[in-house]
Amino acid sequence: MADILHFHRKPDPEQEREPDPLWRDVLGPRLRATREEQGERLVDVAEKAGISPQYLSEIERGRKEPSSEMISAVTGALGLDLADLLIGIASDVRRHRVGTRPAGPLLLAA
Template identity: 70%
Template sequence: MPEQGPEPLWREALGRSLRGIREEQGGRLIDIAERAGISPQYLSEIERGRKEPSSEMIAAVTGALGIGLPDLLTGIAGEVGRHRHPRPARRPAGPLLMAA
């Protein structure tokens, strides 16, 4: 069953995915930031979900990590999917009975 609670914001899911990939690779924040051409502080804020980077920034970071955008998006979709709320039950269609 999916987890209950609020769905994560895009920037939070993106940041967790990027951090997870970087840590799996054993990469240091400072090295990835340098390869991406951004400051370590900015990359840290992205990873913590505090900044919502442009598509150009996302491309720079994924390039520095050596991953493709489809791989990143698949990971984010998986995380967001775990937080989905179940849909409310739909009422069956049929005639409405009204009291007189």
């Protein structure tokens, strides 16, 4: 009778890593960090963006998934370029993958 051989595969690191964070969980803290870095109050940014302070707070806490129009309004109110925001979010997701904490706001020089 033949022996049964058991092969142990090496675990795939891709399968073991934590899933990427949700978009809103990276976007919100990035917007909040940018706002705070600029010394802006939540109510003032919300007013400039044309949204309620409560809604902006929920976006910043990752509780709401804002539409592209809302993101545009908030980035406009912060004077933040959408491309810079996206670069910062991509950077945060990469840091998450290697297990380091996300950075604060990404403010690129013009």
